[in-house]
Amino acid sequence: MKHILSFAVGLLLTGSVLAQQTQKPPLHGKNWMAITGKPLAATAGAMTFQKGGNAVDAACAMLAATCTMWDVLSWGGETQALIYNPKTKKVIALNAMGVAPTGATPEFFKSKGYNFPPEYGPLAATTPGTPGGLMHMLANYGTMSLEQVLAPAMDLAAGYPIDAQTANSMERGKEQIKQWPYSKKVFLTHPGEKREAPEAGEIFVQKDLLQTLTKLVEAERAALKKGKSRKDAIMAAYDRFYTGDIAKEFVRGAQEQGGLITLQDLARWKPLEEEPLSVNYKGIDVYKLQQWTQGPVLLQALNILENFDLKKMGYNSAPYIHTLYQAMNLSFADRDFYYGDSRFAPEEPMKGLLSEAYARQRASLIKMDQNNPNIGPGDPYPFEGKTNPYLKLLKERGYEMDTTKRNFAPKHDTRNESSLAEYQERLWLGTTTVEAADKEGWVVSITPSGGWLPATIAGNTGVGMSQRMQSFVLDASLNPFNVVAPGKRPRVTLTPSMALKDGKPFLSFAVQGGDTQDQNLLQFFLNMAEFGMTVQQASEAANFNTNQLWLSLGGTKTDDRKPKPGQILLNDTTPEEVRAQLKKMGYILSFDDRTSGPINAIYFDWTHGSFWGGSSNHGEDYGIGW
Template sequence: MKVTCLFLLLAAPILLQAQPVQTQKPPLHGKHWMAITGKPLAATAGAAIFQQGGNAVDAACAMLAATCTMWDVLSWGGETQALIYNPKTGKVIALNALGVAPTGATPAYYRSKGHAFPPEYGPLAAVTPGTPGGICHMLANYGTMSLAQVLAPAIEMAKGYPIEAQTANMIEREKNLIKTWPYSKNVFLTHPGEKREAPEAGEIFVQQDLLATLNKMVEAEREALKKKKSRKEAIMAAYDRFYKGDIAREFVRGSREQGGLITMEDLARWKPIEEEPLHVNYKGIDVYKLQEWTQGPMLLQSLNILENFDLKSMGYNSTAYIHTLYQAMNLAFADRDFYYGDPYFSKTPIKGLLSKEYAKQRAAQLNKTKNDASVAPGDPYPFEGRQNPFLPLLKERNRLFNATPAEQPGNVVPKHDVVAYHDDAAYHDRLWRGTTSVEAADAEGWVVSITPSGGWLPACIAGRTGVGMSQRAQSFVLDSVLNPFNVIAPGKRPRVTLTPSMALKDGKPFLSFAVQGGDTQDQNLLQFFLNMTEFGMTVQQATEAANINSEQLWLSLGGDSIKARLPRPGRLLLHNGTPEKTRKELEGMGYQLDFKPRTSGPINAIYFDRKHGSFWGGSSNHGEDYGIGW
């Protein structure tokens, strides 16, 4: 142990008191495979698939199915976002399995219901399910096993598994809302009428309706194989049963019975999309993210901006580093909040946003001495040879959200007025609202990074399917002054926070990493990446290291008013161990500080050790995330 500690001290001399050299969790090591996700039981599901001979895609699908069945802040009616490294082609593949707004989902409709944004919960928060289709697509095209094999752990769990305290207690806390939806009430409240109506921790939690749904999908695959269909065709037969057959009919019936909008046509028209990922090169490392229907490019923009500064010389979590990081993220978030959206509906200026020249312009705008409370979206259009059609809208946006109180519309709070909601617990719940992540890799070279979500507790279950409906429609806006690319429309995907990540070095996998946590996801992933590349941390140290969180952004989740979603300029979350000197210096620069004992994620990651031909797995000490390697 002394030798190990000495090595770590030499390898990472820049760690401050807030980041102990000795990690709370040990790093994972493996030669054959690595499986990491949000719950220990789900990681075990991935390990079981690996032990049966499956590849990383098979294992990732099994872990995703298991986490959905465990309601690990998501369910089967949610959405799946994935990056896959294919060792046969040497390419990173992006999978867009995000649902779309249903028929009738227009700004006028939601305003007629009294909403300033689509609601947080219930049938009107739902987009079409994406995860079942995402699993089928990944497995059919890049896996090796049958759907029956990879769903076997989830099916076993649906028959009954010992529910963990986190989920059981969430059900109890949200039981009054759950009672408003009859199918949810029947599934979740296993002790109706008792003082505690939710399951107890360790109780065997049974989901008969979900079990029937999963068995129907496996049955469709089995029948197709009997008809001599190929493995891929058989898996897609299960897909069709979910989106076009009896499962779809019950899902739609149950949704509409409770006031939802999703139709059979919405389900039949939807399909997952395989895309080219976006990427930038940071000091010789190619970092990959999903397209601008996610917030992922925000991390890429931040790296482009930060490349113009000598971060290493500043020192890990020094005052200068924290300030530079915060300001760079604010610039990228300002662009995210106005320019990101579904690229299949309108052409976003993503080429300009990710150009190195635009990043230099934004870096030059960074205030080096104090927090800039008036950071606004930039103009990336000239950097891709176009004229910005939204300059009048940007001017109006600036007038509305940087005005004096006397100039404000009735439902708008000045951007700089943060005192009124200083300790708002609801705000922080929405800022950090979790999901899960899935990381898998194998010796053949397949690598998978997934950030799935949607249908989290308290979930509205659609009929007798056992499937919780997504709540992702809340990430749309109803007014183009907030974001012209993200105004809700039928068939459109919302701009989501979900953001798996991958990095290649010399054309080979270097890191695969993801995290849960709403608008903080790319903040934490950015710092994790810099912890390793700039400050020499091991993958486990980097997952546990003290991060910062900015609140100077528009909330993507929750809050049915402009006031509830407004940025909080200068609000900064720091680790409890931040030195007093750093605190005072930051306060002198205009920051308002909050502190927590853990600020690291929870991040899950795999580092590819080319020198030794092995995997390092990291899973932060923040939550219940867990991994297994072999």
């Protein structure tokens, strides 16, 4: 009787969602689509399309605008992108993540009393990746000049009416901002007054940043004047940022405030093109960046979930929520131990982790009547014909790899009860997203981040420094693949997504939100693939979040980051019947009125030859189509 009731509830939930009117209308277009985290930045994308640019040009314009508007990121942060090239019919992965600077070692940070690198300040900074990533994309896949693409951002830097969210972030963070002289100069426009940050609607001017962007344009112009090609001229601007006078001032300002970044660190760093990772879920090829991001978590979860009839369970029924929660926990446990920068030893066992046989083994661990609070990393090595070199380490850490014993309890107290509000804030630490597509077939999905408020600005560049160092570990027992080292990229949460069906673009999607990104993207994808929602319905639909994972951001003590087994965030609209069933399964429930994250996405309607855009109603995200 219980199973029949659960199925009935699931059907009712599914039907109500599919019939529900969305809070935002879906976007429609036949020529192009531009979606990002700020309305003015979406306008920058639309302006670029209207001037004849392609999706890469528009994406770069939106990226530049969001950085200039401090949409939870700055120019000194990091960029990671998936690009569909219609000429080759291939998905390209762009790795424009900065690296740990010279001197960034476990011993250095431990000597300062840290269990993880710090959350804020100059010591949190990797080398800037966004400028190089933007210029690489534009030079290789765009059609416009850097000057054309940066024009909207330069207008914004000259002065734009600041939004309340950004202005209030500056005011909330003003005590930290006052530690850093160059940040204080830029952000606290009313020093000594009760409110020192700008007011909403005030024209916010960034003279130093405008000068930096102007220098990039000047370098491009000078190269073009000498007869250089469009691409080479853009790379002349790149050189000025990473080896020229901009680099010198960035490094001077960073080191003056206690940072580690050197001129050699900037000169050695390069954006990288990589092969994306992918799995096929019921005929849909889903693409993610490599294991220096958390992106493969979604791929692992999809492999596990193919072993269950999710549609029969019903959207957000108790069995559905339970099954996804368990699949995500299994995948995140592997992420937390096995993911890292593939350019540094040891080699991550990605072939095993993404194998269908390994997914079946992991799926067999799911008990359908209760949460398993003691999920730990699995052993993917036999699934690529190898022996796990970390069995001893895993046992020392407290994980028993013999699945017949089912003893995955770590020695540390995973039930540590630090403030749930603080934990939740760290779980959700945000970024922004950029989605663009055009009628020629170019598609771009970007999840840029870093340099969020309160940010340390490097000297007189106007460029806020990244805070991504905090995603490294200092202790190999937590993750031997992600221990900080100079020149290494941290394992980040940033995770744009793309899906192809029958060899053609199907979905391009991304979301902000730290460790919740692939949780929300998994549910968004299933909302469409399993339950037939429109892209706007899927972006607004109620999701849930698991806290049973190690946090990637926030807190410099181990206790700050430990998993919260069984803790689940549900939407306020979750029916009492579902709540009761989940409690019986051992879940600890909390609730919020908005739980899907600010998802932005583009769906490709090949039947009608048009785009559908979805832009979340849970933030300032905005899209424009034509």
